[in-house]
Amino acid sequence: MTKPQVRIKKIMGSSIGQSKQIDDIFNEFYSQGYIIQPEMNIEALARISENSDILQVCIEAYKNNIVGFGTVLDYNFDYKEDTSKQNIADTDWSKYEMFLKYCNFDERFTGVLKKFIDDRERLGYATIECIADETGEISELQHIPSHTVRLCKESDPIEVEEVITDSNGNERKIKRWKKFKKFIQMVGSKQVYFKELGDPRKLNRLTGEYLADGQEMNIDDEANSIIFDNIYCPYTPYGLPRYIGALVKMMGSRNADELNYKYFEDGRHIPLAIVVENGQLTQDSIDLLAGAKGQDAQHKYLILEAEAFSNEFSMEEGKSNVKIHFEKLAEIMQDDALFLEYLKNNRDIVRGSFRLAPIYTGDTQDYNKATAETAKQITEEQTFEPLREDLADLLNKKLMKELGIKFVELKFKGPKTTDDTEIAKALTPYIAGGVATPNMLLDSLGKLLGKEFEPLTDEWADIPLQVYLANRNTNLKTTFEEQNHISKAFDMQDVINPLKELQKAIEGALNG
Structure with missing residues (x-):
């Protein structure tokens, strides 16, 4: 296999009229062997959006569409059918809800996640710091600027215990071997170590050493945990950003823009x-x-x-x-800017690396309602919805275990990509045919009115209206016929004759 001729590992930070290399603050530590060196210059990637007019727009589209529509909690079992779990599930719901509400006092939970996504899409990886309370349970989440964090060499695997649910619904504990990551953050000359969330060992945040059995540690020296995620790359544990294949084009666009700018100075x-x-x-x-x-x-x-x-x-x-x-x-x-077609093509390529339709970055005005809805629906199905599910799965597996939550999970809301008018038209034959029940229609009604409705608990709410009304009319007819039959079978003379005899007796008594 031939060796690639061009491989950009050092990205030049550009300014008008000059270029200089951005140094990695960890450079002198990589040679010591305990910190893994990234494939790319992380410090330069953190500033890469300064050299691109499209990258930050794509990242903002990811942030807004993955977590920007908010979160929702849901039961991970049939709440109506399995009544034995309802009390525990309600407690789990309240606990998860309170954690998401107060996990950060400076910004919303989704605000922390937006910074998390920004780092992942810009650098290829991202981190969130998990802070435990006095009971040892995590109670706070803080964003860490991920360009200040590096991975340390992995330690030997340790045995951990997991809880699974078998086919009969019974919980069972199993043991497995797992390697946990260790992290180091450097700001200026200060170094702090972190461990991966879920690692049962105690780590010294100042020395990076795990506490041996029988040893004690000052609680102030104990390291916090980190939730780590990356865009998978087989040859680096840091991952690589999606736009890495378009990096040369991004630099070329910057040079073309500078050339056009310099025309006003030197042209x-x-x-x-x-x-x-x-x-x-x-x-x-x-x-x-x-x-x-x-x-x-x-x-x-x-x-x-x-x-x-x-x-x-x-x-x-x-x-x-x-x-x-x-x-x-x-x-x-020169009567207009140079390389306009080149610049346009480069924007398309960078946006394509994120699998975004042009409507998400404001690059076209050729959309009509039909094409805009189609573009949104395809991007939702192929890009945003899978990313939402992956992020929710990552957080649920980490947070639910740490918080002791079993029956409630976190989900991210998405935008409304369907036309309400079309939904109404599509539902009409099912309603007329007596297939749809009132509870089936509540979700669609909620979308139309922008509200959430609780399912109806009455028995008729789970029966199609036509079927319910037909059965009701049949019951009413049966009741009427039974009453008519009874009245016919009952001889009114049985009432009239005794009354006449009673009247004669009263008259005789009065005359006598």
Whole structure:
């Protein structure tokens, strides 16, 4: 296999007129062997959006569409059918809800996750610090600027205990071997160590050493835990950002933009060739023309002076034969920015690395309602929804175990990608055909009105309306027929005759 000719490992931080390398603050520690060196310059990747007009837009689209619509809790079992778990599940719900509400007092839970996603998409990996309370249970989540964090060499695997549920619904404990990650953060000259969330061992945050059996540690020296996630790459545990294949194009776009910018500083705005016959321009005129560039030369007059050669004077008139005239060069003047098509193609390639439709980055105005809905639906199915599920699964596996939660899980909401009018049209034949029940229609009604409705608990709510009304009419008809049959079978004379006899007896008694 041939070796690649170009491999960018050092990204140059660019500024107008100069470039300089951005140093990795961990450089001197990689050679010591206990810190894993990333494939890319992490410090430079943290600033990469300064050199791209599309990267940050794509990252913002990821942040807003993955977690920006909020969170929701849900039971991971059939709450109605399995009544034996309801009390525990309700406790789990309250506990998870309280944790998400108060896990950070400075910003919302989704705000922490947006920074987490920003780091992952920019650097290839991301970290969240988990802070435990006095009971040892995590109670707070804080974002860590991931470009200040590096992975340490993995230690030997240790035996951990996991709880699984078998096919009969019974919980069973199993043991397995697992390698846990260790992290180091450096800010300035300060170093702090972290362990991976779920690691049962105690780690000294100052020395990076695990506490041996029988040893004790000051609680202030105990390391906090980290939730780690990366964009998988087979040859580096840090992962690589999605745009890495388009990195050269991003740098090229930056250079093209700088070239266009420099035109206003150093470009020639005089589309003329100055031709001098029988003489030459004076040095002052040459200097004036040399300085006639950039914005300073716009809308200014040029006063040029020329002097004749000694043999070019007319002896008869004593006058010079020097002539100055101008040749138009408008066709070679830059009348618009250069590399416009190149810049446009590069934006498309970078956006394509994130699998985003142009509508998410504002790159087109050619959408109509149908194409916009289709683009949103495809991007939801292929990009955002899988990423939401992966992130929710990561957090649930980490947080539920640490919080002791079994029956409630976290989910991320998504946008509404369907047309309410089309939903109503699609539901009409099912409603008319007596298939849909009231509870089935509550979700659609909630989307139309922007509200959430609790399922109806009455028996009729789980029966199609047409079926329920038909059964009710049948029952009413049966009741009416039974009552009519009873009235016919009952002889009214059985009531009238005793009344007549009673009336005669009363009259006789009065006359006697």
